Amino acid sequence: MSAAAPETLRVGMDLVSVEEVAESVDHxxxxxxxxxxxxxxxxxxxxxxxxxxxxxxxxxDSLAARFAAKEAVVKVLRPIEMQPDWRSIEIHRMTGGWCExxxxxxxxxxxxxxxxxxxxxxxxxxxxxxxxxxxxxxxxRERGV
Amino acid sequence: MxxxxxxxxxxxxxxxxxxxxxxxxDDTDLFGAGMTSHASVNVMLALExxxxxxxxEKMLKKSTFxxxxxxxxxxxxxxxx
Numbered sequence: 001m002s003a004a005a006p007e008t009l010r011v012g013m014d015l016v017s018v019e020e021v022a023e024s025v026d027h028x029x030x031x032x033x034x035x036x037x038x039x040x041x042x043x044x045x046x047x048x049x050x051x052x053x054x055x056x057x058x059x060x061d062s063l064a065a066r067f068a069a070k071e072a073v074v075k076v077l078r079p080i081e082m083q084p085d086w087r088s089i090e091i092h093r094m095t096g097g098w099c100e101x102x103x104x105x106x107x108x109x110x111x112x113x114x115x116x117x118x119x120x121x122x123x124x125x126x127x128x129x130x131x132x133x134x135x136x137x138x139x140x141r142e143r144g145v
Numbered sequence: 146m147x148x149x150x151x152x153x154x155x156x157x158x159x160x161x162x163x164x165x166x167x168x169x170x171d172d173t174d175l176f177g178a179g180m181t182s183h184a185s186v187n188v189m190l191a192l193e194x195x196x197x198x199x200x201x202e203k204m205l206k207k208s209t210f211x212x213x214x215x216x217x218x219x220x221x222x223x224x225x226x
Contacts, residue, residue, distance in 0.1 A: 016183055020161070020184075021183070024183075024186070024187055024190075028187070028190045032187075032190060035186070035190065036186060067183060071182050071183075074182075081206060081207075081208065083205060083206040083207050085202065085205065086186075
């Protein structure tokens with residue numbers, strides 16, 4: 001009888017400048033948002049002003065926190081070459097206000113390869129900086145360095 | 146403006162590098178020179194605007210944007226140059 005693989009934890013964290021995200025939204029508009037964020041994330045971060053454009057159309061601090069979370073997930077997944085599509089990592093806001101991570105496509109494949117069955121995230125943002133910490137529970141032997 | 150000049154202009158405007166673009170060689174590691182993942186997204190979008198194409202999914206990997214030489218290879222592949 002073989003022993004169960006030992007569980008390990010992986011942690012990723014990232015900080016993002018809110019102003020840099022705001023400048024990107026101003027410069028590239030919806031194309032920037034659509035390349036990085038899922039429809040759910042976009043809906044979650046849209047402001048109530050339907051006529052607004054550029055940074056005024058989005059809660060840019062929330063977008064920045066979500067990008068930080070995506071980057072933190074990438075750090076947990078530890079891709080060697082393939083960079084998963086940013087939209088294959090969704091920061092899903094639950095009705096109660098907390099967020100969960102939902103993976104699809106390339107990100108889900110990387111998680112499966114690493115034996116990562118569970119990811120949790122914590123987001124935070126202030127006026128200038130947004131950050132996220134992600135913890136993944138891994139049940140597969142670590143790759144060699 | 147040549148391909149290399151356009152790439153360097155995009156990097157100067159969007160790369161948020163810690164060093165001058167003039168100090169970069171063809172194979173300088175741009176991430177080592179201070180370009181963040183978020184800045185690399187801006188570089189990608191600005192390159193698409195400058196050369197009028199959209200990077201294919203298979204090109205969206207860190208190595209495509211790791212140096213001026215790597216970016217040139219990607220741009221030429223996408224533009225058929």
